Amino acid sequence: MTTAMYDEWRTTAAEPRFSEWLRLSSEPDWTEVVTHPFASAIVRGDADMYRYLVQDFQFVDAFTALLGAAVAAANSFGSRVAVGRFLGMTVADTEAGYFARALAALGGEPDPVPPEPVTEEFRSLMDEVRRGQEYPLIVAVLCVAEWSYLGWASRVREPLPDDFVYREWIDLHSGPEFEGWVGFLRRELDRLGPGLDEAGQGRVLDVFRRATRLERRFFDMAAA
Numbered sequence: 666m667t668t669a670m671y672d673e674w675r676t677t678a679a680e681p682r683f684s685e686w687l688r689l690s691s692e693p694d695w696t697e698v699v700t701h702p703f704a705s706a707i708v709r710g711d712a713d714m715y716r717y718l719v720q721d722f723q724f725v726d727a728f729t730a731l732l733g734a735a736v737a738a739a740n741s742f743g744s745r746v747a748v749g750r751f752l753g754m755t756v757a758d759t760e761a762g763y764f765a766r767a768l769a770a771l772g773g774e775p776d777p778v779p780p781e782p783v784t785e786e787f788r789s790l791m792d793e794v795r796r797g798q799e800y801p802l803i804v805a806v807l808c809v810a811e812w813s814y815l816g817w818a819s820r821v822r823e824p825l826p827d828d829f830v831y832r833e834w835i836d837l838h839s840g841p842e843f844e845g846w847v848g849f850l851r852r853e854l855d856r857l858g859p860g861l862d863e864a865g866q867g868r869v870l871d872v873f874r875r876a877t878r879l880e881r882r883f884f885d886m887a888a889a
């Protein structure tokens with residue numbers, strides 16, 4: 666969807682947040698991610714999780730490196746601490762905990778599995794912004810990954826599936842703590858975006874859109 670550039674858009678927007686401009690400008694992909702059939706299948710408890718999680722573990726590896734880059738590239742102590750806390754608590758927990766238990770329950774750790782093309786492309790995008798060390802671009806990719814997952818996981822209505830593979834994956838991406846983390850990433854974009862010139866804002870949008878499209882394709886891959 667084409668939206669006006671930020672400075673024009675915000676004069677008439679109901680909620681003139683920079684992060685809202687990025688999200689609206691990434692439609693229809695955004696809505697297709699948060700309403701994706703694969704996400705609905707996770708919520709119902711009948712998605713084929715094995716291939717998805719094997720690929721996602723490779724995604725999370727590059728994502729973790731990107732969190733480290735965000736700590737290094739942030740422009741304030743408070744931001745470094747917020748990202749560092751998430752990295753140390755949630756990611757350390759998730760990797761050591763959920764992935765190992767879920768993959769074991771689904772049939773054991775696979776031999777090294779080559780990345781699907783979309784996994785490879787997602788990793789390339791994350792590596793590109795990680796190497797570029799521009800904090801707004803790094804936050805844009807982090808924000809898409811976390812906010813879009815909050816989007817589908819918060820559409821869930823009780824009861825959750827009994828199987829922990831689904832239930833924990835939904836719990837990880839919803840609830841007050843995860844909402845707080847997504848709120849932080851959005852506020853970072855809201856804080857930094859308006860001060861960039863139009864070219865800079867366009868670069869943040871380009872990265873945000875590419876990441877949103879990759880999220881959609883990642884679910885397409887998992888559903889195939």
Ligand SMILES: Cc1ncc(C[n+]2csc(CCO)c2C)c(N)n1
Nearest residue numbers: 721724725728755756759810814883
């Ligand atoms: C394709 C894809 N996009 C976003 C997420 C969400 N996410 C990425 S890292 C992380 C924190 C710790 O695992 C969370 C919640 C995902 N898992 N896979």
